[in-house]
Each structure stands twice: as structure tokens, then as C-alpha cells.
Amino acid sequence: MFATNIPSASSWLESLNPAQREAVTCGDGPVLVIAGAGTGKTWTLACRVAYLIERGVPPERILLLTFSRRAAKEMLARAGRLVDRTRTGKVWGGTFHATANRLLRIYGRALNLSPDFTVLDQADMADLMDLIRGERTPARDKKERRFPKKDTLVAMYSRMVNAGEPLSSVLEHAFPWCRDEADGIRAIFAEYTRRKRDQNVLDYDDLLLYWRALGETPAGQDVARLFEHVLVDEYQDTNPLQAQILQSLRAENRNLMVVGDDAQAIYAFRAASVRNILDFPLQFPGARRITLEQNYRSTRPILDVSNAVIAQARERFPKNLWPVRSGGARPVLLTCSDENEQSGEVCDQILEHREQGIPLRRQAVLFRTGHHSDLLELELTRRNIPFVKYGGLKFLESAHIKDVLAMMRVLENPRDEVSWFRVLQLLDGIGPAGARSIMTSLGVRVAPRDPLRTLIDSPPRVPDATAVGLNALRLALADCTADSTPLPPASEIARIRQFIEPFILERYSSGQARLQDIEQLEQVAGNYSVRGRFLSELALDPPSATSDLAGPPLLDEDYLILSTVHSAKGGEWDVVHIIHAADGMIPSDMSTGNQEEIEEERRLFYVALTRARDNLYVYFPLRFYRRPRGLDDNHHFAQLTRFLPEPVQSLFDRRGAGAAESFSSASVVHKSSRDGIDRLLSSLWDG
DNA sequence: CGGCTGTAACTTTTT
């Protein structure tokens, strides 16, 4: 389509290094860009988009697949600064799932899919599994034999679909303790699939599955022809199913560019396979390979530590990251006597850097799991340091929000049995069995008649005590469906809130706070005019941080970033604090079952380290509280993360308790230490 | 006696 070496009028091309420029300006055909951490990957992709547009590719014929909506937005915003913003706005950008959602609503007919399908997120998938599990497994059988629970069933199912791996193999490799239950599991999956079809719903996995299937239809050819250029970010974290989707787009379009770094593959638990990136040249013959190795982000001492950590990895693409930036402080390995001291130290360092002119928002605290920041959050609050937390956000998962959304989903799709099941159980005197029997009498699953109308017009008989609640529910649903034109989502939530308020206040001690959450949901809904759109956007792009929900006032304020390492992917900060760098936390003791898991944890730690630009702090609490592992003292002496053996430690500036000694000596476990007793006592009077 | 409601342990990472 265009030659590689046409001189460009764009001055921003001059700012790129040769490898980057090659990636940005290369011509037709498949391209694999191996981009090490901090090598300007995001910038390169943004430039590529801008370049293509400038070369006359219609923006609506560019598809930019990213890992999160946030990443797509960021990249297109950057591209928009290089060329006309109105044009970059037309680029198809977003996650595989969100793009599938969009395409299937247009082309789904070809697969006999009605365009008004609703989307099940992972929690919804689990609820539907559980519903079926409950029907199929009589109570006594559950006690008789251990059968996988709903979340496990979803994990199995998703792995099966996304990895394209037969159930027997999934069970064998990932869930060996469930091998004997294969028949029961298979039966549940079969029923699960049937129900989804009956209810016109697609789960996360279906979105990809159907997109791939689209490729085999004539409509799929139309889809493939839609895009002249397909760009994929974070390719190391895509799964086999996603790779097949790209194959299906290839028929009409050879212009595929994937960007990634095998050393940063951290989503194997989601069936992502590093083979995608390693085998790209085989899957897409004739692929050009470009490697970005020049690191713009970090100072040399930080890069030295990062390289030393990843050098221990078992298997990897050899890459030689070299820093552009010279000088810089050595990373600090800060040993703390316990978690409280760790929280205090983190705050001290943060405030000190702030005094030196690094605003809070240029600093981040990273950790392995959501609750690792609990204690720190208390300390930050105490010291009046504002923060937003990414990852592990439970807003959509909280029961009261799910209750409201279930109401909306019943209105949107009266065949959605999971939502009915939930809504009905709000009422006093109705539990799982009661809800089931009402659903049967409404004919949620079978009747040709709209179950919603049946409930409103001819309600089932229930005991008097229950009838009060049932009538309130009928009234609310009737109000929401009274007009021929549906209420705007925000007004609908307002009406639902009115209905649900007494239940929330009665059920939860923190009822008022929960009602405020619902008001917040109402605020978010204010941006949408159509309920269906609101619901699917919420499922596909859930608020990823507290800040996504809070209004604009927070935006001009300075705040610290707290994030799980997973959610920090792609981010960079001047100062990075990694807490809980102790074995059991990093690596998580949930993930040390086999060498592959440990390797992934190592890459995770590497991702965390490479987020830092100028200053890096790694905190190691000698003692930490471990969730129940026996009745006695749960405080254990920790071992520094195994990813920092002595030679790597020596690259750090070691500070804090025991810094002079080798850390390996701190492995003895003392039960009922004096601190433990003091803590126990103080918990008695502090409550 | 079935099923609802109150009580006790445990809690990875995310589209």
C-alpha cells in the first residue's frame, strides 16, 4: 500500500529511535514488535495510528485492540495530539471483548444471534452455574462427595474455551482433584450453554467464541474487510482463542501488528499463552520482527535490578534492555520489623518525595493482591494522604449494587433467570426454593408470555407476609415499564432505589453508605440514554478504580496511586513503592504449586520493578500477619522474596532493621512472640 | 420435614 521509506513531513517521526521508526512506518504484512519494558511501546503504537491516518488510511478502518479500555483511550488520545483529534476518535479501539460486543450487535444475525443480547460478566457466569448446580445436585449428594463450586466451574469452563483445551485435559492439568467429577461437570456445562441460548445472553467467553465463529460466515468476510489495519497491544497476554480471531481477520487483511513482551506475561491464569507471541512468526508467515530495546523509562540502577531479576527466568526471548538515562539513585530495599512499620515507612518516603517536588500522582504503591494495601490505606487516611486504588475494586461486586443491576436486567431481559433469582430473594420469606417456585409459575424459562407482565398483571399466590414485599416489587417494575418509551437509566435507578431502600437498610448495618453507592451508580447512569447500552458497558468496562466513580472534583486534586501489579501493567511512575516483597505474598503462596506458576510470579515482580522511573523502593516486612493457618499466633517471620537472592540484593541500597545481616537468617518462626501478645491485648481494648 | 434465617470460617491476579 505504501513504501517504507517515503520521507515524512511529520516532525514527530524524528523523535523516534530507528527501531521505533521502523515499527511506526513499516508497510504491509504481519509485524511482531517485541517491546521490552519502558521502550516506548505505547508511544510507538500511538505514532503508528497517527502515521497510518496521515498516510490516508481512513481511521474507521483501523482496529486497535488493547488490554483495557483505559489503554485504548490513552493511546488514541496521544495519537490525537499528533493528527486531527476528530479523526482518531473514529478508530475502533478497545478490548477484544468490547469489540466483539460491538461487532456482534451488528453482524450477529449471521450466527442466529439476536442483536439485543445481554452480557454476563464473571460473577453472572458463576451465578448461572450455581443455579444449575443447585438444581442438578440434590442436597444430600453435595455432602456425600466434594463437587467443584461455582467459581471453580467458571474457571474450568473459561480455560476450556479460551485455551481451546478439552475438558478432560483441563481437569487433568489444572484441577486434578476434580478428575472423577468429569461427567457431572460436563452435564452442568451442557445445561449452562443451553440456558444462555434460551435467555439470549452471552458470557465473556462467548463474545470471543462468537467473534471467531463469525469469521467462518460470509458476514465474517465483511468484518475482515472492515479493517485495513489491525494493531494489538500486550500480545503476550492474549489467549489462543484471541489468536484465532486474528487469524479470521487475516483473510482479507494482511496488515496485522502485534506488540508485546514475553517477559511481562502475567495472565496465564486467564488462559493467556506466551506461545502466541513466541509462535507468531509461524502462525503469520512472512512476519517482520522488530525489537525495541532502548529503555527510556528507568535509570540504570533500576534497570540493573530489573534485569537481574528477569535474568533468573527459566526461559525467555533474549533481550538486552539498555538505559537511555544515566545516573540515578540505587533502588532501596527497606526491611521493616512488621507491617505497621512498613506502612509508616511508605508514608514517610512518599511525603519526603512530595516535599522534593514529586506530586503524589507521580508515585505509586504496588502490591500482589488487593488486600495487601489494607493497613497502608488506614495509615494514609490517618495522615491525610489522598489516594485512589486500582484493581481489586469491589463496587460492582457488592451485593447492593448487584441487587439494583439485577432489577434493571430483569427489565431489560425478562428471561434472565439469574437476575430474577436474585431479585425475588430480596423479599422477606423468599429464599432459593421460594424464588425457584415463583420463577416456575411466572414461566421465566418456558412460557411464551413475558414473565414481567405476568408478575405485574397476575402475580402468584404467596403467604401474606411475603405479599407486601411482592406488591412493592410489582409496583416498582410496573412504574419502570409504564410508559411506552423506557425511562432513562438514571431515572430507572432512582425508582428502583425507592423500592430497594427498606431492604438495604434492614439487611445491612452500613445501609446509608450503600444507598450512597446506589446514588453513585445513578450518577454514572446519567451518561447513558439507553439501558441496554448502560448494562453492557458496565459489564465490559467496569470502573477500575475508586476515581472512576467519584466526580470531577477529585481530578484537580493530587492523589497517590495504589494498584495491584496486574492493574499497573502499562503504567509508569517517578517513584514506585513495592510492598510485601516477602515469600507468600510475592510470590503469592497460591501460586507456587509448580515451576510455571513461580515463573509467572517472577515476571509479575519484574513488571512491578520496571514501572519505576527515578526511584524504586522495595519493602520487606520481617513479620506479617497471615490469614488463619491454625489457632495460635498468626504472626510469622517472613522470608524475603525468593526473587531477590543475595547477588541481586547487593544491587540495592539496603536499609532498615536487620539490613546489616543476611536476610536468610530471619526464617525462624516464634509463636506467641511478645509483640503478638501485646497486639492481642491491645485488640481487646481498641476493639 | 423442607426451607428460611442466623452463625462461624476464609478471602489472587481480571476482560
Next chain:
DNA sequence: GTTACAGCCG
């Protein structure tokens, strides 16, 4: 803030 389980109400 769940999920399993045990007691008790209808």
C-alpha cells in the same frame, strides 16, 4: 463479604 452449616419456624 462471602459460603457452609445448624437450628428452628411454618
